[in-house]
Amino acid sequence: MASLGKWFSNTAKKVPGDWLSIVGLALVILVVFPLLLDAFRLNLMGKYLTFGFVAVGLVLCWGYGGILSLGQGVFFGLGGYCMAMFLKLEASDPISTAKQSTPGIPDFMDWNQVTALPWFWEPFHSFSFTLLATIVIPVALAWVIGAAMFKRRVGGVYFAIITQAIAMILTVLIIGQQGMIGGINGITDLKTIHGWDIRTESAKYILYFVNALLLIGAVVLSRQVLKSRLGLLLVAMRDREDRVRFTGYDVANIKIFVFCFGAMLAAVGGAMFTLQVGFMSPSFVGIVPSIEMVIFAAVGGRMSLVGAVYGAIVVNAAKTSLSETMPDFWLYTMGALFIIVVMFAPEGLAGLVKTPQVWRERWQQLRRKLPFDALKPAAPSSNKAEATR
Amino acid sequence: MSASEIFSMTIMQGFAGMSLFSVLLLMALGLAIIFGQMGVINMAHGEFMALGAYTVYMLSLVAEKFGFIATYFPLALLVAFVVTFIVGYGLEVILIRHLYRRPLDTLLATWGVSLIMQQIFRQAFGAREVSPILPEWLSGSLHLSETIEIPASGVFVLALSGLATGLVAIMLYRSSWGLTVRATMQNRVIAGAVGINTAKVDRMSFAFGCGLAGVAGAAFTTIGSTGPTSGSLYIVDTFLVVVFGGAASLFGTLASAFTIGQGQSALEFFMTGSMAKVITLVSVVVILMLRPEGLFHIKVRR
Numbered sequence: 001m002a003s004l005g006k007w008f009s010n011t012a013k014k015v016p017g018d019w020l021s022i023v024g025l026a027l028v029i030l031v032v033f034p035l036l037l038d039a040f041r042l043n044l045m046g047k048y049l050t051f052g053f054v055a056v057g058l059v060l061c062w063g064y065g066g067i068l069s070l071g072q073g074v075f076f077g078l079g080g081y082c083m084a085m086f087l088k089l090e091a092s093d094p095i096s097t098a099k100q101s102t103p104g105i106p107d108f109m110d111w112n113q114v115t116a117l118p119w120f121w122e123p124f125h126s127f128s129f130t131l132l133a134t135i136v137i138p139v140a141l142a143w144v145i146g147a148a149m150f151k152r153r154v155g156g157v158y159f160a161i162i163t164q165a166i167a168m169i170l171t172v173l174i175i176g177q178q179g180m181i182g183g184i185n186g187i188t189d190l191k192t193i194h195g196w197d198i199r200t201e202s203a204k205y206i207l208y209f210v211n212a213l214l215l216i217g218a219v220v221l222s223r224q225v226l227k228s229r230l231g232l233l234l235v236a237m238r239d240r241e242d243r244v245r246f247t248g249y250d251v252a253n254i255k256i257f258v259f260c261f262g263a264m265l266a267a268v269g270g271a272m273f274t275l276q277v278g279f280m281s282p283s284f285v286g287i288v289p290s291i292e293m294v295i296f297a298a299v300g301g302r303m304s305l306v307g308a309v310y311g312a313i314v315v316n317a318a319k320t321s322l323s324e325t326m327p328d329f330w331l332y333t334m335g336a337l338f339i340i341v342v343m344f345a346p347e348g349l350a351g352l353v354k355t356p357q358v359w360r361e362r363w364q365q366l367r368r369k370l371p372f373d374a375l376k377p378a379a380p381s382s383n384k385a386e387a388t389r
Numbered sequence: 390m391s392a393s394e395i396f397s398m399t400i401m402q403g404f405a406g407m408s409l410f411s412v413l414l415l416m417a418l419g420l421a422i423i424f425g426q427m428g429v430i431n432m433a434h435g436e437f438m439a440l441g442a443y444t445v446y447m448l449s450l451v452a453e454k455f456g457f458i459a460t461y462f463p464l465a466l467l468v469a470f471v472v473t474f475i476v477g478y479g480l481e482v483i484l485i486r487h488l489y490r491r492p493l494d495t496l497l498a499t500w501g502v503s504l505i506m507q508q509i510f511r512q513a514f515g516a517r518e519v520s521p522i523l524p525e526w527l528s529g530s531l532h533l534s535e536t537i538e539i540p541a542s543g544v545f546v547l548a549l550s551g552l553a554t555g556l557v558a559i560m561l562y563r564s565s566w567g568l569t570v571r572a573t574m575q576n577r578v579i580a581g582a583v584g585i586n587t588a589k590v591d592r593m594s595f596a597f598g599c600g601l602a603g604v605a606g607a608a609f610t611t612i613g614s615t616g617p618t619s620g621s622l623y624i625v626d627t628f629l630v631v632v633f634g635g636a637a638s639l640f641g642t643l644a645s646a647f648t649i650g651q652g653q654s655a656l657e658f659f660m661t662g663s664m665a666k667v668i669t670l671v672s673v674v675v676i677l678m679l680r681p682e683g684l685f686h687i688k689v690r691r
Contacts, residue, residue, distance in 0.1 A: 335508070
């Protein structure tokens with residue numbers, strides 16, 4: 001265990017998303033939103049926050065690790081589907097499905113002439129198994145993909161394309177299996193957990209707060225990862241992979257860890273999505289939703305954990321309001337967002353917030369070069385900076 | 390079932406595979422240059438195909454008005470190439486050239502371009518799929534024997550993709566332009582040092598790849614209709630063909646399109662289309678995980 005502790009020991013490195021901004025985020029989503037928004041809007045906000053989990057995971061993978069996954073929807077969807085399968089089984093007890101030709105199985109199976117519950121549904125009768133599966137299945141898939149790719153030193157764009165292909169495969173598979181997993185409609189009409197109705201207003205409030213607290217927990221946990229030795233290595237690896245390898249580290253393991261961590265966060269988000277929205281469908285799994293999740297992180301700031309959450313909120317809120325009022329305009333906005341963020345604001349919203357500080361630093365650099373400062377002895381900090389260069 | 394019936398079914402099944410092969414190959418050719426040679430991820434490649442298809446649609450409307458439906462198609466292919474070439478050239482100048490050193494960012498930015506192009510198509514041509522009016526020699530089918538019947542459009546696409554592949558191979562490996570392209574891609578600094586204008590090579594190769602996408606899109610109008618999102622349906626398959634074949638290898642692209650096309654259409658014979666697609670894609674992904682450099686790998690110093 002001592003060797004494991006070494007990896008996560010605090011290096012006291014300054015990471016963006018320090019306590020002040022995390023407390024700020026907690027205040028906004030735990031106090032401000034519940035006070036300002038009505039029950040319907042708060043539920044919608046809860047839905048946006050589930051995408052915040054994915055965005056935080058992407059900050060770790062992509063912003064710090066340099067691994068761009070275009071398949072986060074796969075993990076989001078797997079987490080969501082695990083939860084949905086449990087809820088669906090509870091919703092289709094023999095009494096409420098009595099008028100089906102085979103009572104006791106989910107309605108879509110009955111519509112598709114499936115007469116017995118498929119084997120892979122059986123374990124989802126158990127809630128504890130479901131909770132475990134929600135995390136373990138996506139992480140296991142991420143581990144297989146990560147181990148296969150990173151051990152062979154496949155990265156960058158090839159990795160992005162393969163993850164995108166996996167998102168497509170899972171979507172085609174789900175849509176093709178109408179009777180087994182609900183097809184294109186997804187798994188709908190979810191009602192209760194152990195008899196607790198998740199559709200009531202009070203349940204929605206409770207689920208919102210559970211979701212918000214989990215999200216804050218995810219941000220804090222991610223911050224700890226970034227502050228540890230592992231986080232330091234992650235950045236080193238992104239910038240100079242070969243040097244980290246020559247120092248004796250197994251680069252692949254670091255990548256696999258961070259990819260699995262991102263998958264875990266996405267899966268938690270997916271499960272919370274199912275609970276709050278009440279259904280899960282392939283439209284949150286495929287290529288388009290997966291790449292949209294990347295834009296949440298990009299808009300918020302690929303280097304900022306807290307920024308990524310705001311990015312998910314802002315982009316989703318814009319999507320909802322624009323596609324209600326001007327549906328034609330939305331795709332232009334989305335397309336422009338991709339281009340503008342990449343070309344002009346690679347650090348997203350977080351970069352804009354940081355800008356005054358950046359300008360102050362530039363001004364100080366400039367002042368050192370100006371003639372009236374040249375006569376004075378240079379500040380020790382600048383000497384040190386030059387020495388290390 | 391008699392032996393002759395089995396024989397003709399095999400022929401027709403094989404032709405279905407050849408048809409899918411030629412479709413994949415034609416789609417992948419442009420990308421083999423843009424992604425395989427230049428290493429640029431153009432997620433808007435599918436939209437360039439749709440642009441070519443819409444160009445043919447527009448021309449067919451003009452041709453119907455002036456009554457030269459029988460002969461307009463070859464002209465339409467040329468126009469589709471020119472239009473997509475020009476748009477691709479513009480895109481390179483405005484966007485792509487700023488992002489050569491940031492491949493992941495190129496991916497995201499071109500995805501944005503593809504969204505915008507889709508919406509432009511939707512507003513210009515409507516959300517419904519359109520098909521151009523085809524000349525008679527493209528819409529019939531060929532009767533090779535009593536029981537063997539193959540669509541004329543399939544033969545046309547097959548011939549066209551053969552022609553295009555030959556042309557690209559000659560241009561890349563037998564022309565002085567191809568020499569400058571390959572030199573630039575292998576070692577940009579030295580290529581610049583011996584007097585090659587690498588920025589110009591980039592611009593022309595990108596535009597040429599986009600032009601090929603336009604030709605592919607134009608050819609597909611003979612076998613399917615075109616909608617605003619048609620392009621995005623093919624983009625992943627196209628990338629997989631190029632990656633599976635081994636980037637930077639034209640022969641690899643050819644072989645991988647053939648393998649994927651024949652494999653998928655043979656599987657479709659035994660099971661539903663979606664399962665055939667899933668199994669094909671999973672096999673491709675698994676093989677790529679075991680052999681990341683693709684089927685045919687050219688060693689390049691980086």
